[in-house]
Every structure is written in structure tokens, then in C-alpha cells.
Amino acid sequence: MDHSGTRLLAASRPAIWQHLTSAQSLALCIPGCERVTGTMADGFEMAVGHKVGPFTLHFTGTIELCDVIPARSVTLTGRGNGAIAGLAQGSARIRLSDHPDGAEIAWDLGALIDGRVARLGRKPLDGAVSAMTEHFIDRLDALLQAETGSRSG
Secondary structure, three states, X not given: OEEEEEEEEOOOHHHHHHHHOOHHHHHHHOOOEEEEEEEOOOEEEEEEEEEEOOEEEEEEEEEEEEEEEOOOEEEEEEEEEOHHHOEEEEEEEEEEEEEOOEEXXXXXXXXXXXXXXXXXXXXXXXXXXXXXXXXXXXXXXXHHHHHHOOOOO
């Protein structure tokens, strides 16, 4: 499943970058996140629980940062194990660019899911990925707004 999008955030590229590479910020932004530990240099470990269709999925896994160009772009590669739910792996290519009103964040996601949850089919899983991505960006925007007092468009 694939998902792409862009959004204008009323913050600078460095401010957005700081949150994208912080375990604390990631824990606040990832929907259903139970914990994130680690660093940008060493990668992150995480635990996430999220409801998709009739399943409540709990995954533990890792996030590695590749192709890093600070405050410009990064690829986040994640791998997770959901026990009986199955395995999930994916990548998110994130790009930041300047905009007169802040910075634009653009993303291209790709994910592969195997196991019981894959039986739900592509449409519900695509919908879940899209909703989780929007939720992540909304939470990131809220963190940035709390710091700057401005609102994104």
C-alpha cells in the first residue's frame, strides 16, 4: 500500500526537523504509540497499538533513519512484529521545503503487511494508513503551534 501527500506547516524546517528526529515528539505524534526510545543516530524502538477494522493491533519494532539530509529530507524505515497479527514493514520518505508561510512537508509512504491483518484487504488498510498519516501530521502541527503560537493552513 502506498500513500503520498503534502501539507503546509507554519514553522521553520529546523523546527519541524527537530520533532521528526526526537523520540519524545515521535511518541506524541504516532497514533496509538505506547513508547518510543532511542536517538536519531542509533534509530528508535517503539511499541504501537492501533485498531484497524475488527482488530486491535499491537506492534513492537524499530525505526531506522536513512538518506538523512538534516532539515531537508529523511527516509524512515520501520519494521514491526505484531505476534498473531503478523509482520509490518514500511518506509516514509519525508521532504521539507521552504515556503513563505513556513515550510511544506511532503511524504511518500510504502508499507507491506503480512499475517492475519493482511486478510482485511487493501481498502481498509489503505484507509487506516491514510488516517494515521493525517493524524500524525495533525499532532506534529499541534506541537509546532504550541511552540510558536501560530496556526498552519
